[in-house]
């Protein structure tokens with residue numbers, strides 16, 4: 001059969017469980033759909049149970065959760081924040097918005113996570129925080145990074161956009177930082193189109209986080225009957241999602257185990273069935289160190305070079321399989337150079353990963369037949 005007759009396999013296809021419509025209808029028929037309604041409470045409680053966070057505050061995006069983190073840290077112009085160069089724009093932009101300087105570090109060649117061996121040398125008098133990103137939901141070396149942060153009095157923020165459901169030495173990702181940011185963008189395992197959450201592990205941050213999220217007012221306290229009127233008490237913005245989005249998110253979080261089991265099946269099939277092809281073609285597969293449990297957020301391959309990466313993407317596209325590259329280094333991006341600086345030694349591993357990495361389709365509704373098609377299409381490519 002010609003591949004032209006087969007439906008193309010998209011890179012991503014957001015999962016919809018059975019309860020989204022039911023909950024959306026309930027939300028529409030309820031008392032109103034503004035923020036902090038009944039579904040916001042349900043989704044927040046589910047997140048707190050999954051991550052062990054002291055409080056989970058739903059936000060309009062992971063980007064906004066990171067902006068809240070930067071506000072909570074009281075960052076001032078010139079303060080420095082250590083982070084990987086191999087990450088999404090928002091990890092850096094949220095801190096640059098406060099005038100802080102992102103200091104970009106290279107990643108480890110195996111996990112593509114912030115290289116913990118480089119952190120201490122990048123600390124200066126102006127360093128205030130370390131931001132980690134658990135790439136593909138595989139944990140950073142949190143024991144080492146946490147110890148360095150404690151020794152130097154630095155805050156730790158987890159950009160946990162990939163990591164919901166993952167763990168490090170038995171502890172959930174999102175529970176290691178003073179704060180952690182989650183994403184529920186349509187491209188993530190659990191999604192409501194656009195959405196996020198700020199997890200607060202330090203109880204001392206909760207009261208101010210509520211104010212920042214509610215336009216700088218103590219409206220949350222007012223609704224709990226703790227004050228008799230609400231007022232402008234601090235700086236803040238409007239970071240609450242509508243309860244409609246929280247309704248969709250509640251249905252998604254309740255389906256977490258189903259979503260994860262299906263994603264993991266695809267991930268495991270790729271990993272096992274591409275192993276021989278990868279070895280024969282000098283292609284690197286993802287590395288999951290001992291003690292790390294990953295949530296099957298993405299499956300990637302590292303080709304020997306840019307030309308082969310591009311050729312593989314084209315080869316897959318011709319066979320109806322949509323694969324894609326990933327992060328382009330922030331330290332060489334126009335805004336990265338304007339607002340940040342790169343640590344001594346540069347980021348050679350990051351630059352290589354940006355050129356060599358390809359991500360394969362991975363979503364809960366990718367069935368065994370689709371997975372096999374992707375595997376066959378990859379195996380029919382020979383590295384040149």
Ligand SMILES: *Cc1c(COP(=O)(O)O)cnc(C)c1O
Nearest residue numbers: 061062063088090161183185196
């Ligand atoms: C998706 C993602 C973000 C941004 O998430 P939004 O919810 O779209 O703001 C930030 N950081 C990382 C690592 C991401 O993967």
